[in-house]
Amino acid sequence: MVEKYFNVVDDAKDADFSIVFIESPKTVGYTKEEGYLPISLQYRPYTAVNARETSIAGGDPLESSTNRSYLGKTNFASNESDLDIILETRKAIGKKPVIVSLNMTNPTIVGEFEQYVDGIITDFGAQTQAIMDIISGNVNPSGLLPFNMPANMETVEAQCEDVPHDMKCYEDELGNVYKFAYGLDFNGVINDSRVAKYKIK
Structure with missing residues (x-):
């Protein structure tokens, strides 16, 4: 073209x-191994150092924890x-x-x-x-x-x-x-x- x-x-x-x-x-917000991850809008690896310690969402009966915080976790764009x-x-x-x-x-x-x-x-x-x-x-x-x-x-x-x-x-x-x-x-x-x-x- x-x-x-x-x-x-x-x-x-x-x-x-x-x-x-x-x-x-392109990032994923959840993996079975790591749980919830920050959905990054940048290309380089992003570590969530300013995220909430306790999430405002959670409590799904299929989850063992009600806290979906991804504080301190790193995500990578594919x-x-x-x-x-x-x-x-x-x-x-x-x-x-x-x-x-x-x-x-x-x-x-x-x-x-x-x-x-x-x-x-x-x-x-x-x-x-x-x-x-x-x-x-x-x-x-x-x-x-x-x-x-x-x-x-x-x-x-x-x-x-x-x-x-x-x-x-x-x-x-x-x-x-x-x-x-x-x-x-x-x-x-x-x-x-x-x-x-x-x-x-």
């Missing part, structure tokens, strides 16, 4: 830019290599642009890689052709974030589960805050009727 839009080269030094296709971090691919691509292509296409199933700690890339396109299962139409400039992006992108896992642990938008969001070096109803198009930050209706002050 990429070859329908651009000339694909074998050597990074011959490329004008690069595209890295990744997915949001696709941690996605982050490595971004960093390796940045190193290989030098100062030329790196664009990340992020397929999301959950909010993602983009702070692990945003500083190393020149653009991030997020989707929720869009066809590659739709992504390539945007990267090639054929279509102006118009999507808005449907949820907050947390600054880090510490703010995820600190949020209140029953309070909407109760989270410190990631902010990039240009001052863009990756929160609900935020989006960019080729003209800058999107500020249309949808944003006026849904944006949280």
Whole structure:
């Protein structure tokens, strides 16, 4: 599909830019051996040092304990290599642009890689052709974030589960805050009727 839009080269030094296709971090929240684990939104291993000692959920009659706390436990993303691919691509292509296409199933700690890339396109299962139409400039992006992108896992642990938008969001070096109803198009930050209706002050 990429070859329908651009000339694909074998050597990074011959490329004008690069595209890295990744997915949001994939972790499991429970294993029979370890019990409940933190559901991490980052690629690198995450240890829950700020989690509750006693969970607010529990008491299933099939469980021997009513405390589902994962305090002190570590979880690993099965696709941690996605982050490595971004960093390796940045190193290989030098100062030329790196664009990340992020397929999301959950909010993602983009702070692990945003500083190393020149653009991030997020989707929720869009066809590659739709992504390539945007990267090639054929279509102006118009999507808005449907949820907050947390600054880090510490703010995820600190949020209140029953309070909407109760989270410190990631902010990039240009001052863009990756929160609900935020989006960019080729003209800058999107500020249309949808944003006026849904944006949280």
